[in-house]
Amino acid sequence: MFKNIQKQLLLKYPLLWNTKFIPMVILGIIMNIIYFFIGYYDGTIDFTGEYSYGNNDDEVLGFGFILTAIILLIWFWFYVKNNSFKAFYIKSKNALFFEFLQILIIFVLFFNFYIIYKTGIQLHNRSYYSYEEAKKRCEILSLAEIFIDGSFESTELDSIKMGMIYKSKAKNDSVFEVCRDNEKIVTKDYVLFDNKKYDKYSLINRSSLKFEINSFKEDSISLIKLKRDVISNKSAVLNFMSTYLDLIKEHNLHTNLDANTWYNAVVKQPKLKNFALIFPYTYNVEKQKNKDYYINHYDYYYNNDEYVVRDKYIFDENYLNSSNVKYSKFYLEHILLRDKYGKISNAYSYRYFRLTEVLILNCVAFMLAILLFTFRISKLKKWFISIVIFGILAILFGILSNVFRKVDFLFPLLSLVSFIVFWIYLLFIMNRKSEKQFSEIAINICIWSIPMFIPFLYFFAEEVYRDYIYVYKPNVRDSIYRMFRDNVSLMFSLNFILSIVLIFFMSKTIRTWKGISEE
Numbered sequence: 001m002f003k004n005i006q007k008q009l010l011l012k013y014p015l016l017w018n019t020k021f022i023p024m025v026i027l028g029i030i031m032n033i034i035y036f037f038i039g040y041y042d043g044t045i046d047f048t049g050e051y052s053y054g055n056n057d058d059e060v061l062g063f064g065f066i067l068t069a070i071i072l073l074i075w076f077w078f079y080v081k082n083n084s085f086k087a088f089y090i091k092s093k094n095a096l097f098f099e100f101l102q103i104l105i106i107f108v109l110f111f112n113f114y115i116i117y118k119t120g121i122q123l124h125n126r127s128y129y130s131y132e133e134a135k136k137r138c139e140i141l142s143l144a145e146i147f148i149d150g151s152f153e154s155t156e157l158d159s160i161k162m163g164m165i166y167k168s169k170a171k172n173d174s175v176f177e178v179c180r181d182n183e184k185i186v187t188k189d190y191v192l193f194d195n196k197k198y199d200k201y202s203l204i205n206r207s208s209l210k211f212e213i214n215s216f217k218e219d220s221i222s223l224i225k226l227k228r229d230v231i232s233n234k235s236a237v238l239n240f241m242s243t244y245l246d247l248i249k250e251h252n253l254h255t256n257l258d259a260n261t262w263y264n265a266v267v268k269q270p271k272l273k274n275f276a277l278i279f280p281y282t283y284n285v286e287k288q289k290n291k292d293y294y295i296n297h298y299d300y301y302y303n304n305d306e307y308v309v310r311d312k313y314i315f316d317e318n319y320l321n322s323s324n325v326k327y328s329k330f331y332l333e334h335i336l337l338r339d340k341y342g343k344i345s346n347a348y349s350y351r352y353f354r355l356t357e358v359l360i361l362n363c364v365a366f367m368l369a370i371l372l373f374t375f376r377i378s379k380l381k382k383w384f385i386s387i388v389i390f391g392i393l394a395i396l397f398g399i400l401s402n403v404f405r406k407v408d409f410l411f412p413l414l415s416l417v418s419f420i421v422f423w424i425y426l427l428f429i430m431n432r433k434s435e436k437q438f439s440e441i442a443i444n445i446c447i448w449s450i451p452m453f454i455p456f457l458y459f460f461a462e463e464v465y466r467d468y469i470y471v472y473k474p475n476v477r478d479s480i481y482r483m484f485r486d487n488v489s490l491m492f493s494l495n496f497i498l499s500i501v502l503i504f505f506m507s508k509t510i511r512t513w514k515g516i517s518e519e
Helices: 002-012 014-019 021-042 057-079 095-111 113-127 131-147 159-170 175-180 216-232 234-250 259-266 317-322 334-349 355-377 380-403 407-432 439-472 479-486 488-514
Strands: 190-193 196-199 298-303 306-311
Touching (some): 014 095, 021 057, 021 113, 095 355, 113 334, 131 216, 131 334, 216 234, 355 439, 355 488, 380 407, 407 439, 407 488, 439 479, 439 488, 479 488
Antiparallel strands (some): 190 196
């Protein structure tokens, strides 16, 4: 059956047969489907498992690109065996462009497995809870920080004390020395909340945690409401704590608290000070119980440029007492819960993939497709010479740009000038039509320059305009310069489309160039 399909393709669609387009597309689709399910599996959230300190993206990328390279090399071996262009086989006027399109589609299909993988991860992350439910749960975890181990908000600057320090130091020190002195930064030892003063280390000045799924405005409103309940509505606070503890129980996590114990430990009326610090991990658990559960559960902390493994569950009193912060005997597995819901929050807050990732992968695929396309239309010796010349020019332009300390300006300028020179030479050969001379090298470099011309022109114009602002408008934040900085992704997206269009017209030029005599 496969031989019959190949025979029919050879007779009716020789281009598809030559590029092995159909089997490669099928193989590419299968590979992407496999990576989608790998991503979906990796998107599993184990609420009782280990903390997430990064992911295995590097391993996925590494193995995926090795697999892609092996498949494409095998395909390349069969693809280069037959070359109708060099054999002067009868072809339609657009066949060369269609061949490039097929090469490009194959490369794009095999290079976007990582995007499919990331999509699978986020789809699984989102599948645990609906957007509204995830938002509600993340808000509960965010607000619970003030009752567990949340940080304190900064208070206002104490201008009176700062003024006294300034006066005392200004007699002997210069204004610069006084302003540089860290001692001048003095903050008030209280915070105003609903027109009442509270100590800056009181529960009222505790901050919540930010989840991306909740907006800053929503977080602020909810935090203010909860702090008002702390002051005057015990039942509301108890209800909130019960709701939080329900999440702990739902995910089979550990705590030695109930709502009433928790409330009595942290809400110390009327000043709301001297509250117990709730340990956000589990410790002092009887080691004989649930022993298997505690095996291979680790916490990682960063020390001297490396990650150090530390048992995150079973702490002893010596560890706790060695810290400057004295925790109480109460504990919650809050950090683990916060970590897992952080994944869900990020899955809803960010796109399945970033545009920059798509552009990088597809730009690599595009450049490789162009490189292979020029390999098909030129002799191996001339193709290799073209690469050497292109590389030498790039190194030379890099050296000159660094010597004159104008890399952002000089490198794109020199590249643009060299591209224009090669294009002028190619047009000269095409118009004269007497002999090819070095046009085979020129045509390779001209094709390679197509996806580079617009980005180099864009960055060169940006650099020129930035120099203009610094010289003539040093104090102005110019909207045109911001436009340059904010539209790089858009420029590359348009460049991708425009490059395909230009190669369409270039394929016609190549067809005409093929008819020029060698000598």
